[in-house]
């Protein structure tokens with residue numbers, strides 16, 4: 001395709017279920033989305049199951065699938081590795097990389113009070129906490145790197161000279177499990193959660209589990225009454241006195257580049273460390289425009305970079321966090337904002353006088369229903385839209401519309417091939 005350009009937008013956690021706070025509409029159905037509706041009317045829709053039926057995936061494995069990589073023939077290398085690469089910690093095969101959460105616990109019994117320390121984690125706090133950990137945590141024969149990323153998120157890399165640290169260990173974070181390397185969200189709505197003890201799942205991972213447990217216990221010891229937490233308690237903020245760990249990995253990803261896979265020139269417009277890691281692993285040039293909710297900046301950057309690429313993959317984080325927090329009205333309002341401050345800007349900016357034909361693929365990586373406060377395997381709506389696309393009766397980008405769309409139900413790894421076929425068959 002010469003002049004046609006594809007804008008591929010994944011709205012993180014966009015899928016949802018009817019919610020009493022929205023008169024039993026989903027946030028997408030309740031939102032005011034004139035621009036998304038306009039895009040929807042110019043194309044076809046359907047439902048996507050990003051990883052597999054009944055699988056509640058984390059964003060990393062979901063996005064790899066939505067970009068066409070489904071890991072049926074290799075065991076997935078784990079989110080920890082992706083985030084480690086994304087935030088620039090040096091990682092070599094045999095190291096052990098994990099994703100972490102700055103969290104709040106009752107240190108007397110390790111009961112988790114908040115998995116994200118109330119989502120109030122300033123850069124100053126996370127930097128000071130990491131400095132304290134670097135200076136005080138000691139694990140014999142093992143060195144580690146720790147980097148705070150965005151908000152409550154943090155990345156760890158452990159290294160023991162001359163030793164491969166086994167990756168088959170369980171998480172200390174009870175909200176996610178790891179099955180065949182894939183991070184799966186668990187239902188955490190019932191009962192109290194406690195910091196789990198990491199267990200080895202094979203003979204090569206005993207040392208890794210021991211290292212993770214030592215690290216976790218020392219962090220709790222060091223942090224509970226540290227200056228940052230004394231100050232946070234004075235401000236009635238939740239303490240950051242634990243790091244929940246998950247998604248261990250020890251292999252450096254070797255995947256075909258996305259440009260070679262599709263014979264197209266891809267770029268990404270992302271800001272989350274996991275998305276930066278995905279871009280690097282797939283050889284996608286990544287651009288960053290502002291923080292997670294600076295939608296106008298993202299739109300302006302997209303309009304700038306679209307000239308130099310065939311496909312721009314855009315990740316927008318917003319909706320997922322409202323889903324995790326069970327805030328249906330907030331998620332609805334966030335979708336209103338994304339429509340008005342991102343999609344409207346794109347539509348205004350991509351007029352035909354520029355000689356560009358813009359095609360949209362719009363979907364999400366997984367559902368994060370507000371009523372569940374976690375990822376689920378519920379299908380996500382998808383629209384493929386643009387000039388000449390054979391339209392169906394789709395009039396909105398919603399879960400209910402998508403059930404009637406002509407795309408039917410497809411899986412994440414089929415999305416780009418399906419969309420490219422529709423674009424090739426378009427009538428222009």
Ligand SMILES: O=C(O)[C@H](O)COP(=O)(O)O
Pocket residue numbers: 059101115116153175320324
């Ligand atoms: O926001 C993220 O990093 C993940 O999508 C959700 O992770 P969390 O449940 O640990 O916040």
